[in-house]
Every structure is written in structure tokens, then in C-alpha cells.
Amino acid sequence: MTDKFITIDNKKIGANHKPYIIAELSANHNGKIDKALKAIEVAAQCGADAVKIQSYTADTMTIDCDKDDFQVKGGLWDGYKLYDLYQWAQTPFEWHQQLFAKAKEVGITLFSTPFDESAVDLLEALDAPAYKLASFEITDLPLIKRIAQTGKPMIISTGMANLEEITDAINTAKDNGCKELVVLHCISAYPAPFEQANLATIADIAKRFDVIAGLSDHTLGTVVSVTSIALGASLIEKHFTLDRNDKGPDAEFSLEPDELKRLVEETQAAHQALGVAGYERKPVEQASMKFRRSLYFVKDIVKGEQITEQHIRRIRPGYGIAPKYFQQLLGKKVTQTITRGTAVSWDLIDSEKGDEQ
Structure with a gap:
């Protein structure tokens, strides 16, 4: 079997390599840089391969408008105005250099999800080793084009996207210079119910698009992520928080440190258990x-x-x-x-x- 893989920070990601685990910090720093720095340190201690942040400001995400279109109705963020939600959840641009330095210090990879071209420019200046495209931006083909043109490895989440939208995103990335691509199956619900996880899609993504496939997991706990390894996931992204009691924007469906450590251990064990088909006596x-x-x-x-x-x-x-x-x-x-x-x-x-x- 061909050893198909991509490389981020000298770590190989593919079916023949141990699962690559991303601890998604997202907004779980609650606006405190010390908490963000500590989370990076703890994620490294837990054995995660990478920490991912999100690079945007409220103004690059939306406009400050009180009209009904801009009000969140239902779900975790019910009652928020979009602008206010993003102001709360943003990882300020001025933090980024310090966060990258901290990751280097503790020996873990750090990269980000940019939400517009200005964020890509910032991350390029910091020599980000890879880029993640969020599910909500999968139809933003101009942004995909800009990210692909960096020539860095790219990870695309497919939450909410139909087959045509996923195809357009992948083609745009490849047509604009992306040579190393991972496509993540994703259900954009927070948290996502187990019965709608539909993990069988992972293998179909890999075969249909000839890419490395993985999972962006918003279910509670680790069972869905561990199960996905048996279905071909080479990369797992899971939200991470130091303490769910902090009540960050994404805390409710995020893993705490002991759970992240268990995720790393159990996905590696699941991968080792796969082996190859054969009937020789072991x-x-x-x-x-x-x-x-x-x-x-x-x-x-x-x-x-x-x-x-x-x-x-x-x-x-x-x-x-x-x-x-x-x-x-x-x-x-x-x-x-x-x-x-x-x-x-x-x-x-x-x-x-x-x-x-």
C-alpha cells in the first residue's frame, strides 16, 4: 500500500502513521492571554500534536448591527448579537506572536484558522506551519484561494457542506497550489449528537477525493473520535479547555486535560490495533x-x-x-x-x- 501522507512540522499525517491530534483552543481562553498560554503548555503535556487557535476580529467576521439577521437564536449562544459574540470569543491579533513563541518553547505545533485575508497575512508573518479552514468558511472560495497560495499544508472541515460545495473547495485549494491537504468530516452542531456523527463518510471522503481524511469532532467525550480511527481518520481535531467550569464559548463540548490525554492514548491504541488483514499466527x-x-x-x-x-x-x-x-x-x-x-x-x-x- 502506498504511504500517502502530508507533513506538518516534521510530523507525518496519513493512514500509516499515528493519529495526529489537534487541541482546538478556539475561544476557551475567555479573553485572558495567560489562560491561552497555559492551555498551550497543558496540551503539550497531554501529548497532543498541535494546538489550533482562531484568527479574526469582530470586524473581520461581521458588522456591528442590531437587525434581526445579526441576532443568534437558539443553541449555546442564544441571545447574542453576532458582533458581541465574536468580540468575546476572538483571539486578539496582538496575542499571536506570544502564543507562537510559547508553543515553540514547550515543543508543540501551533497553527490557526484564518477567517479573512488579513488573518492569513498575519499568520504568514509568523511563519505558521499550516492552515485550517473552518466549516463555516468552506464556501468562501476567495479565502481558500489565498490560503492555498501560501503553499502550506491545509486542513478543510466540511460541516454543513454538500458534495458540490466540498468539491468546489477542494478543487479551489488544489488549483491554487495546495499540495498537502487533509479533509475533515464534520458535523456542525455544538455539541453534535452521536446518532448523527455519520462516521462512514470518512472513508468515502478519502476515496472520492483522493485525500487524507480525518474528523473534526464536536460530540461529547472521546468515543466517536476513537471509533473514527477504525474508519480511516488520520487526524482528529477536538475542542480543548483547561476547565469546563470556566464556561467559555465552546467549553460545554470541549475536552478537559485528562480527557485530552486519554484521547491521545486511545486513538494511538486504536491505530495500533488495526494492523493489516492476515491469518498468520501472531x-x-x-x-x-x-x-x-x-x-x-x-x-x-x-x-x-x-x-x-x-x-x-x-x-x-x-x-x-x-x-x-x-x-x-x-x-x-x-x-x-x-x-x-x-x-x-x-x-x-x-x-x-x-x-x-
Whole structure:
């Protein structure tokens, strides 16, 4: 099988490599840079491969307008005006340099989701190693074009998008210079219900678009992410918070540190468990072979005597010849006197009395 992979910060991402885990900080810093810096440090301690932030301002996302179109109705952010929500949730541009420096200090990759061209310019100035496109921006083809033109690896989330929109986004990225692309299956609900996770789409994305596929997971807990590994996910993105009690914008569906650590461990274990299709006896099974059934003499028998059903049985342990030869041995003579509890072996059977093998 071809080893198809992309590389971010010298880490390979693909089906033949351990799952790449992104801790999405999003707005869970609650407007405090110290909390953002601490989250980067803790994510590294938990074993995540990368921390992702979001690069926008309220003004690059929307306008300050009180009309009904700009009011959030329902869900986690019910009652917010869009502009106010983004003011609360933004990761200020002036923080970015310090956040990138912190990530380098603790040895974890940091990159971001830019929401407009000004954010791409900022991230390019900071030499961001990769870019993530949010599900809500998948139809913003001019933004995809700008990101692709950086030549950096690109990760696209597909939440809400139909097949045509996903195809347009992927084609735009590839046509504008994106050579390393991961496409994430995503359900844009916060939190997303298990019964709508539809993880079977992951394998279809990989095959249909000839890309590396992964999962942006908004379900609660880790079970959906771990399951996705068996269905071909090479990259998992999961929201992360230091403490859900902080009540950040995304805290309710985010993992806490102990859960992030478990996600890293369990996805790696799931990937190791996949292996390859095959029926060879595994080395670890060798010690168990002795507990198989085999043929044993269960009654003393003297040299030259014929074997009957009273002399041999199919029992454990497994040091004798295979049970399938039971009928073949009946009526044959033994070459020496044998005591009860002796494993049947071909050298104890008179070979001239029939074809023993």
C-alpha cells in the first residue's frame, strides 16, 4: 500500500502513521492571554500534536448591527448579537506572536484558522506551519484561494457542506497550489449528537477525493473520535479547555486535560490495533498453543497393540498431533509400549499400517 501522507512540522499525517491530534483552543481562553498560554503548555503535556487557535476580529467576521439577521437564536449562544459574540470569543491579533513563541518553547505545533485575508497575512508573518479552514468558511472560495497560495499544508472541515460545495473547495485549494491537504468530516452542531456523527463518510471522503481524511469532532467525550480511527481518520481535531467550569464559548463540548490525554492514548491504541488483514499466527499467540486440544493416549498400550477409541482422546494440552487425525489412527499399531498421558506423535505409530499423513 502506498504511504500517502502530508507533513506538518516534521510530523507525518496519513493512514500509516499515528493519529495526529489537534487541541482546538478556539475561544476557551475567555479573553485572558495567560489562560491561552497555559492551555498551550497543558496540551503539550497531554501529548497532543498541535494546538489550533482562531484568527479574526469582530470586524473581520461581521458588522456591528442590531437587525434581526445579526441576532443568534437558539443553541449555546442564544441571545447574542453576532458582533458581541465574536468580540468575546476572538483571539486578539496582538496575542499571536506570544502564543507562537510559547508553543515553540514547550515543543508543540501551533497553527490557526484564518477567517479573512488579513488573518492569513498575519499568520504568514509568523511563519505558521499550516492552515485550517473552518466549516463555516468552506464556501468562501476567495479565502481558500489565498490560503492555498501560501503553499502550506491545509486542513478543510466540511460541516454543513454538500458534495458540490466540498468539491468546489477542494478543487479551489488544489488549483491554487495546495499540495498537502487533509479533509475533515464534520458535523456542525455544538455539541453534535452521536446518532448523527455519520462516521462512514470518512472513508468515502478519502476515496472520492483522493485525500487524507480525518474528523473534526464536536460530540461529547472521546468515543466517536476513537471509533473514527477504525474508519480511516488520520487526524482528529477536538475542542480543548483547561476547565469546563470556566464556561467559555465552546467549553460545554470541549475536552478537559485528562480527557485530552486519554484521547491521545486511545486513538494511538486504536491505530495500533488495526494492523493489516492476515491469518498468520501472531507471535503473542505462540504461548497459548499448548492449551489447544490434541491427541493423547489415555490408557496404557503395549507395543504392537492396535489403537482403539479407548486408547486415545482429543484433550488439552496441545503437544500431541492434531485432533483431525483421530479416525485415521484407529486400528493402527503402536511401535512401543506407551503409558497413559503420553502425547500422540507419528514416531509412536507403525507407519506400515496405513498412510498416517
